[in-house]
Each structure stands twice: as structure tokens, then as C-alpha cells.
Amino acid sequence: MIVYNSPLISRNLMYTSKQKESKTENNLSHAQRNMTKCPTGMKMGIYNGVPFCSLIQDHQSWGASVEKNKKVNFKIATFSDAKNVSVELKAKGEEPKIIPLKNKGEGVFQSTVNPDVAKAGDRYRFLIDREGKKIEKVRDPYSMKQDSLSQWSIIYDHNDYDWKDTTWMKNKNDAKISRRANAENHLKPISDLKIYEAHIGTMTDEGSFEAAKKQLDKIAKDKKFNAVEFMPVENTYGYNWGYDGVDKFAPNHTMGDPDKLKELIDHAHSLNLNVIMDMVPNHLGPDIPDLQNAGPYTDGTNAFGYKMNYERCDNKYVREYISNAALNWATNYHCDGLRLDMTKFMDSDFTMKQIVAELNYHSPDTFLIAEDGRDNDARVTRPFSNQEKYENQHEHCAFIGKIANNQVSLENLGFDSEWDFPFHKQIASSVLGSWDGRYRNMENLDYAVKHSGMRVKYPMSHDEIGNIDGTRLVSKLFQKEMNLFYDVEGDTPAQKGQRTAHASHNVVKSLLTGRLDDMNSTERQKFYRSNHIKKNLDINVIKDAYERSIKQHRLAVGMTYSVPGPKMIFQGDEEGNQSYFKFFRKFSTGYEKYLEDKGYEPGEKAFLDSKLNSVKVADKYKHYISETAKYTEDLNNIMAENPALESGVVVNTVTHPLSELHATHCKKDKNEIFSISNFKNEAYYKDYGIQFPRGKWVEISNTDDKKYGGSGDFKNDVIISDGKKTSDLSIPEYGMIYFKKVD
Numbered sequence: 001m002i003v004y005n006s007p008l009i010s011r012n013l014m015y016t017s018k019q020k021e022s023k024t025e026n027n028l029s030h031a032q033r034n035m036t037k038c039p040t041g042m043k044m045g046i047y048n049g050v051p052f053c054s055l056i057q058d059h060q061s062w063g064a065s066v067e068k069n070k071k072v073n074f075k076i077a078t079f080s081d082a083k084n085v086s087v088e089l090k091a092k093g094e095e096p097k098i099i100p101l102k103n104k105g106e107g108v109f110q111s112t113v114n115p116d117v118a119k120a121g122d123r124y125r126f127l128i129d130r131e132g133k134k135i136e137k138v139r140d141p142y143s144m145k146q147d148s149l150s151q152w153s154i155i156y157d158h159n160d161y162d163w164k165d166t167t168w169m170k171n172k173n174d175a176k177i178s179r180r181a182n183a184e185n186h187l188k189p190i191s192d193l194k195i196y197e198a199h200i201g202t203m204t205d206e207g208s209f210e211a212a213k214k215q216l217d218k219i220a221k222d223k224k225f226n227a228v229e230f231m232p233v234e235n236t237y238g239y240n241w242g243y244d245g246v247d248k249f250a251p252n253h254t255m256g257d258p259d260k261l262k263e264l265i266d267h268a269h270s271l272n273l274n275v276i277m278d279m280v281p282n283h284l285g286p287d288i289p290d291l292q293n294a295g296p297y298t299d300g301t302n303a304f305g306y307k308m309n310y311e312r313c314d315n316k317y318v319r320e321y322i323s324n325a326a327l328n329w330a331t332n333y334h335c336d337g338l339r340l341d342m343t344k345f346m347d348s349d350f351t352m353k354q355i356v357a358e359l360n361y362h363s364p365d366t367f368l369i370a371e372d373g374r375d376n377d378a379r380v381t382r383p384f385s386n387q388e389k390y391e392n393q394h395e396h397c398a399f400i401g402k403i404a405n406n407q408v409s410l411e412n413l414g415f416d417s418e419w420d421f422p423f424h425k426q427i428a429s430s431v432l433g434s435w436d437g438r439y440r441n442m443e444n445l446d447y448a449v450k451h452s453g454m455r456v457k458y459p460m461s462h463d464e465i466g467n468i469d470g471t472r473l474v475s476k477l478f479q480k481e482m483n484l485f486y487d488v489e490g491d492t493p494a495q496k497g498q499r500t501a502h503a504s505h506n507v508v509k510s511l512l513t514g515r516l517d518d519m520n521s522t523e524r525q526k527f528y529r530s531n532h533i534k535k536n537l538d539i540n541v542i543k544d545a546y547e548r549s550i551k552q553h554r555l556a557v558g559m560t561y562s563v564p565g566p567k568m569i570f571q572g573d574e575e576g577n578q579s580y581f582k583f584f585r586k587f588s589t590g591y592e593k594y595l596e597d598k599g600y601e602p603g604e605k606a607f608l609d610s611k612l613n614s615v616k617v618a619d620k621y622k623h624y625i626s627e628t629a630k631y632t633e634d635l636n637n638i639m640a641e642n643p644a645l646e647s648g649v650v651v652n653t654v655t656h657p658l659s660e661l662h663a664t665h666c667k668k669d670k671n672e673i674f675s676i677s678n679f680k681n682e683a684y685y686k687d688y689g690i691q692f693p694r695g696k697w698v699e700i701s702n703t704d705d706k707k708y709g710g711s712g713d714f715k716n717d718v719i720i721s722d723g724k725k726t727s728d729l730s731i732p733e734y735g736m737i738y739f740k741k742v743d
Contacts, residue, residue: 055393056331056362059324061110063142063249064124066157072118074101075110076126076141077317078295084129085109088137090152091122098127107295107314120157126294138290141297141321145258146250149237149287153250158332161262165269169334171365175226175272177336178365179416188226190337190367190416191454191647193566194636195276196225196574197461199241200233200255202581202610203571209256209264216264220271224574224633226640228268229276229339231462233261237287238586239607241462242278243341244285244305248325265334276337276369277329281322281355282345283307297321302345310348316404319351323358330363337367339419343380344373349410352380354403356414360384361396369456369566370418376455382412417566420455423448427459427559430660430679431473431552431734432480440679442657449563449664450650458568459556462581465570469501469598470582470610472573473556477549479504482537489532498599503531508549508578511542514618548681550576550624551734554631554703555677558736561635562664562675564648572612575629579614582606627709638701638738643668654691661731665693672741676731683714683733690729692721696743704732 064087065073074087087099099117101109118124128136139146143153167173174186181187196219204211219225233252234245242252251261268275283304284291291297292306297318299309309318329335338359343352352370359366372380388408390396402408426448428435438444460473479485479500488503490496510516510527516539519527525536553576561567572579583594584606594602600609608614617625639645648668655662660680666673674693678684697719704710714730719739731737 056327059327059358059362060158060331062321062324063140063144064118064153064155066120066155066159067112068159070115070119070157071112072115072155073110073112074099074118074124075108076101076294077321078107078109078126078128079130080107080296080314082107082109082128082130086127086129087111087118087124088127089118089122089124091119107317118155120155120160122155123152124155125151125153128294136293138294141248141291141294142324143247143250145253146235146247147253149246151290156258158258161259163262163334164266165334168269173269173272175274176365177227177274177367179360179367180365187365189647191565192640193227193274193337193417193456193568194225194639195227195229195456195566195568197229197231197458197568197570199231199462199571199581199610200252201239201607202579203612205611205613207255207611209251209260212264213267216268216271216273220273222629222633224629224636225569226272227274227276227337229337229568230278232278232280232341234280236285239584239602239604240285240586241466241583243280244287244585245280246285246288246291248279248322249328262333269334274336275334276339277333277335278339278341279325279329280341281308281325281351282342302347304342304345308346310346310351319348319354319404322351323355326355326359326368327362330359330366335366337369337416339369339371340415341371342373343370349379349413350403350406350408352413352415353408353410354400356384357388357396357399357403360414361390367416368414370413370415372415372418373421376418376420376422376451376453379411380413380418381415381453381455384412384414388412388414418455419461420448420452420457420565423452423455423457423563424459424461424464427457427556428464428473430559431556432476440660442655442660442662442679445662446653446655449653449662452563452565452650454565454647456566456568457560457563458570459553459560460573461568461570465581466583466610469498469505470580470600470606471501471505472576472578472581474546474549474553474576474578475501475505475508477552478508478545481545481548482507482542484533487534487537489534494597498597499532502599503533505578505580506531507533507537507542508546509615511539511546512578512615512617512621512624514620516542517618517620548734550628550709551703551732554628554708555679555734555736557632558635558675558701558703558738559662559677561639561645562666562673562677562736562738563650564645564666564668567636567639569632574632575625577612577615577625578617579612580606580609582610584610623709627707631703631708634701638673642671642673642740644671644673648673652693656690659688661688661690663690674739674741676729676735676737676739678731678733678735681733683735684729684731685714686728686730688729688731689725689727691724692719692726692739693741694721694723695741696720697739698742699737700740701736701738702732703734703736 062075085101090096101111139151140153144156145154178187181189201207203215232242235247235250235252236244265275284306296314298306426445429438485500488500583602586603644666648666651665651667663676699716704714706712714732
């Protein structure tokens with residue numbers, strides 16, 4: 001049993017178990033209740049009974065939009081009781097000037113000016129005059145470029161960047177993944193996704209968009225993945241994972257300007273890599289006084305921060321705002337897919353459906369993945385009905401109008417996929433023994449396999465690594481293998497859990513860097529005591545435990561690839577990287593909670609510890625890295641060569657609870673794969689009986705293969721099955737075997 005110092009949390013702000021398990025309330029009744037509470041002049045959904053809809057140019061017209069003729073269109077949605085709104089413009093070397101905007105009604109103010117008045121690079125802010133209130137000076141909610149946490153935004157021209165990915169965007173490259181993939185257009189479906197989840201700030205030493213190109217080169221060269229998912233790059237102002245974004249349209253200025261992000265995405269496409277952008281629709285970070293003052297964008301707080309106003313008074317342009325944020329990444333930045341963070345905490349399934357509807361119409365190739373967290377609620381990925389798939393502008397507008405007025409079904413939110421929480425949790429509990437309140441149980445694992453569908457499978461994401469103690473799966477497995485919790489000092493179980501996690505990481509790190517080998521007995525004893533370990537650990541025992549941990553890590557990855565649908569690996573886990581991935585938001589106050597619960601301060605030191613190359617592996621141990629990387633590469637190749645593991649179905653499973661063994665039979669047309677996973681520290685040499693599907697089967701992957709550092713003793717000859725139990729199978733401890741039907 002693994003003991004952790006705190007319950008699993010899902011970002012930087014902890015929420016209670018009650019909140020975590022609560023169901024999202026019925027959005028229609030929620031909206032109906034609040035319609036009666038709106039003061040005079042403030043409305044829900046449709047304004048004046050006129051459905052809202054617009055062309056893509058109109059979606060892109062908000063903020064300070066530079067048109068192709070270089071005129072600048074200033075447009076803001078503010079409070080519906082605003083009397084006047086102006087733009088204060090500050091060009092370099094010139095005196096500030098005020099530009100009045102025209103009142104378009106419903107709190108919308110807009111004016112277009114010539115290039116000699118405003119141009120790209122000029123700074124600007126909005127001045128909002130409301131009856132009986134002081135004039136608010138706010139930065140643009142739609143700001144496309146920010147270089148500081150100030151009221152001033154920077155005009156940015158999306159027309160200036162010279163894209164090189166024309167072939168890709170015209171669907172002339174069959175490496176592109178599209179929600180409209182079919183046999184005629186030769187594009188790849190979402191089920192083919194092999195995702196590398198990455199954080200720009202830590203994937204390279206420089207932490208910039210420019211430097212990330214080098215890592216993409218490596219990913220493309222190794223041919224392990226066909227997509228990279230960037231954790232949010234919304235501007236956060238400080239060390240951050242990106243989930244506390246306050247500028248939903250402006251890339252993080254510490255990583256580079258908008259052009260540099262476009263260059264990175266352009267480069268990815270040149271390498272045949274699809275790009276998925278992670279965006280955060282469920283909350284805003286703490287540095288948002290401007291957005292609160294700019295209009296009715298917020299509605300109190302939720303478990304993560306400031307809640308967006310999707311369901312109360314004057315919500316129309318707030319829903320439009322987040323839909324436009326999604327369109328921004330898809331159209332202005334050429335992202336192939338979007339991943340929406342913790343959508344259930346939007347508390348607005350109507351807004352979820354509106355985002356999907358707008359993307360499906362205006363950017364129909366862009367696929368949408370939800371991190372929803374409602375235990376695979378089928379409504380999230382149930383597609384739109386034929387009556388909701390509009391190609392006609394008028395019909396699309398009418399549909400958006402119905403959504404805005406909460407007059408559509410919420411039984412089909414239309415996302416193309418979602419993160420498979422239940423599957424991940426069963427994989428983690430199966431290798432770790434326990435995880436997030438779940439214990440190893442082959443029947444529960446079997447249920448998760450059978451009900452996964454086309455959801456994104458992964459052994460661990462940034463959440464599971466970073467939100468508990470910042471340690472990788474291998475370190476967590478090492479802790480279990482060494483039973484280290486009982487050898488660590490601590491005044492409370494929570495403190496012992498925290499110390500055990502970091503002691504496990506430090507022991508594994510010292511082993512891989514060669515430092516442990518170089519220590520004499522006195523130095524080792526001092527090292528153990530500095531990590532609160534009460535006894536001296538035998539270095540050979542440490543090495544054996546680490547090797548078993550690596551085997552189980554590969555088993556978890558192998559099990560992830562054994563079920564049809566998209567797959568995802570967090571940066572570094574493809575090779576068993578042992579760098580921390582801590583939560584590293586910069587706090588001015590309040591960080592003491594993290595110091596107490598996690599054992600580290602979540603600022604610059606935590607950020608530097610989380611750099612991907614922070615653990616320098618000694619030459620004598622590099623084979624573990626290369627062998628694990630080779631295994632991941634081979635799994636991706638197996639997936640690419642076998643449609644059964646992409647868009648197939650789970651035909652049947654075999655579960656042996658006492659042996660802690662599970663097998664999965666997948667099929668797509670004539671392609672069939674049978675995989676066997678052994679979660680027990682017990683090997684079977686030509687003496688294990690398991691029911692194979694009928695046919696002739698050849699082994700195509702075995703974690704005991706010598707190229708993965710195994711013995712090679714557990715290789716299996718051709719299996720010819722009549723559908724009954726086969727009793728001469730060899731299975732390595734903590735092993736994973738793939739068979740392919742050849743006849």
C-alpha cells in the first residue's frame with residue numbers, strides 16, 4: 001500500500017472529497033432559476049430575442065483586431081449598463097490619445113480606425129464609464145499580446161505571420177489527424193493519436209517556444225509519437241503549469257511572442273506532428289482584476305480560482321468569449337486539436353456544447369478532447385445528431401441561438417474524445433497496489449478495459465505526477481518495492497508519506513547519477529539519514545528494486561497501448577525519465593501550505609527541479625533509459641501497424657484474479673491482437689494456462705526481450721489455439737506480451 005501525504009488533487013488548488021465527487025447540477029434548471037434574478041437591463045442567453053451568430057471574421061473581430069487593410073477594429077463586450085467606452089492608445093514616442101467607441105447595444109462597443117491612428121505594436125487599454133461608478137481602466141479581455149501584468153495590451157496583427165504549412169492545412173498530408181478523416185481524404189482518425197504531453201517551460205533548459213523546436217525534432221526522429229499536446233500557454237505571469245491563465249488569447253510572454261508560438265506549430269507540422277493545445281475554460285487565475293472590471297466575465301469562485309460567468313446574468317458574451325478562445329487556437333494558431341481542462345467544473349454543459357458547435361462549423365477538422373472527470377459520462381462524447389450538424393450558415397446561427405437560450409439537449413455534448421480517468425486509475429492501482437482510494441483488482445481493471453471506448457489512455461499525466469509529490473511513476477513503484485514508508489521517520493502519517501516520496505526520488509536519482517556507487521559506507525549512511533531513512537539500505541537491494549520498478553513502469557505503458565483508442569505519455573515517461581515534475585506556481589503568500597503538504601516551495605526552485613534533463617544519468621545506467629525508450633517506440637509502431645489497437649474493438653478479455661493476470665483480445669476487420677499482462681512478481685516458464693482466441697498466434701512483443709534489458713528466456717513460440725486453455729505459455733514477472741493472429 002502506498003501512503004501519500006495528501007489526497008489526489010486536480011490542479012494547484014485543493015478541493016474536498018465532497019466537491020470532487022459531486023455531480024454537476026442540471027444546467028437548464030440552473031439557468032432557469034437565475035433568469036428570474038437578473039436586474040432590469042441584464043439578460044440571460046439571447047438578447048432581444050435575436051439569436052446570436054457570426055462569420056469567422058466576426059468571431060475574430062474582438063479586442064484590437066487588425067484587418068487585412070491594416071485598419072484596427074476595437075471591440076469589447078462590457079457591462080450592459082455601460083454609458084461610454086473609449087480606447088486609450090499609446091504609440092511609441094507619441095502622446096496618449098483617446099478614441100471613443102460606438103455603442104452597439106447589449107454592452108458592446110466598437111469602432112474602426114485607420115492605420116495612421118493605430119497599428120500593430122501600439123499599446124492600448126479600454127476606459128469603461130458606468131453610471132455612478134468610477135471609470136475603469138482595463139486591459140483587453142481579448143488581448144493577443146501581453147508582456148506584463150498591467151492594464152496595457154499590445155496590438156498584434158495575425159495577418160503578418162507567413163505560414164509555411166499550407167499543404168498541411170489543406171489536408172494534403174496524410175499524417176494529419178482530423179475529426180473528418182475518412183478513406184477518401186486519407187487523413188488519420190482521432191483513434192490513431194499517439195500523444196506526447198509536454199510543458200514548454202520544462203521540456204528544455206531555455207523553456208521557450210524557440211528551444212522547444214529541438215525537442216520536437218527528437219520526437220519526430222524517434223518516431224514514437226504523431227502528436228504533441230502542449231500544456232496551456234495562456235499568459236500566467238510567473239512560474240506556472242499554465243492552468244492559472246489570465247489572458248486566454250495571449251501566449252505566455254516568458255516563452256516567446258505569438259510569432260514564436262506560430263513558428264513552433266509550423267515546425268511541428270513540417271515534422272508531421274499534430275499539435276494539440278490545452279486550454280482552460282473552467283476558471284481564471286488570481287491576477288484578474290482587469291477582467292473582473294472589464295465586464296460580467298466572472299461569477300464568484302470554484303475549486304480552482306475565479307469561476308467564469310456561463311450561467312448567470314449577462315452570460316451571452318462570456319460564452320462567446322470562451323468559444324472564441326477555442327477558435328483562436330484553431331484558426332489563428334493552426335492547432336489540430338484542443339484539450340479542454342476539467343470541463344465538469346465549467347458548470348455549464350450548454351457552454352461545452354456551444355464550443356463544440358462553433359469549432360465543428362468554423363474549423364471542422366479540429367478535434368476536441370475533454371478532461372471531464374465525470375467517470376466517463378457517455379453524454380460528453382456522444383456525437384451531435386444529424387439535425388445538429390449544419391453546413392448552412394443560417395441553420396448554424398439558429399442552432400447557436402438555441403444553445404445560447406438553453407434550448408438544446410444536453411444528452412450529446414459532441415466531444416470527440418476525453419481523458420479516460422477510470423482506465424488510468426485502474427492501471428495505476430494495478431501496478432502500485434493502490435491508487436486514489438482504489439486497490440489492485442483484476443475485475444475492476446477488466447471493467448475499465450471493456451468500457452474505455454475511444455477515450456485517451458495514459459499511465460500518468462502531469463496531474464498524477466505533479467499534484468501529489470512531484471515524483472514519477474518509477475519512483476512511486478520503487479517506494480512500494482522497497483516498502484520504504486516503514487523505514488522513514490516522521491511525526492505523522494502525512495509527514496512520513498511526504499518524506500517517503502522524496503526519499504524514494506532521491507535514492508533513485510542518486511543511483512542513476514552514479515553518486516550512490518561512489519559513496520563509501522559512511523557517506524551512504526549520512527545520505528540516508530539526510531532523507532529521514534532510519535536504516536542503511538543495501539545498494540544491491542536498491543538496484544533490484546529499481547529494476548523491478550522499471551519492469552512495472554513498462555507494464556503500465558504496455559497495458560495502456562493494449563486497448564483501442566488514442567494513447568498519451570507525459571514528457572520523459574517514454575524513457576523512464578526521473579526528473580521531478582513539481583507544482584511550481586510562484587506565490588507571494590500562501591505557499592506555506594505546499595511546503596507543509598508536499599515538502600517543497602512551489603516557486604523557482606521547484607520549476608528548475610522539474611526540468612526534463614535535471615537528472616544526469618551516468619553512462620553505466622543509460623541502458624535503462626534507452627531500453628525503455630525502445631519499448632515505447634516499438635509499442636507505437638505496433639499500434640500504427642495494427643488497426644485493432646487504434647480503431648478496433650475489445651472482443652473479449654480474460655481475467656485471472658489469483659494470478660493477477662489480465663488479457664485483452666482486440667479486433668479490427670482481419671487484424672487481431674491478443675495481449676497478456678502479469679501484475680505479479682512471479683514468472684511462469686512454459687507452464688501457464690490461459691484461454692487464447694482461436695487461430696494461429698505469433699509473439700510480436702515481450703517485455704523480457706533482450707533489447708529491453710530482459711533475459712530473453714520467456715519468449716513464446718507460435719501458439720495454435722482451438723479456443724481452449726493453452727498450458728505452455730511463458731510469462732515474465734511484471735511482464736507484458738503481445739500476440740498477433742496470422743492465420
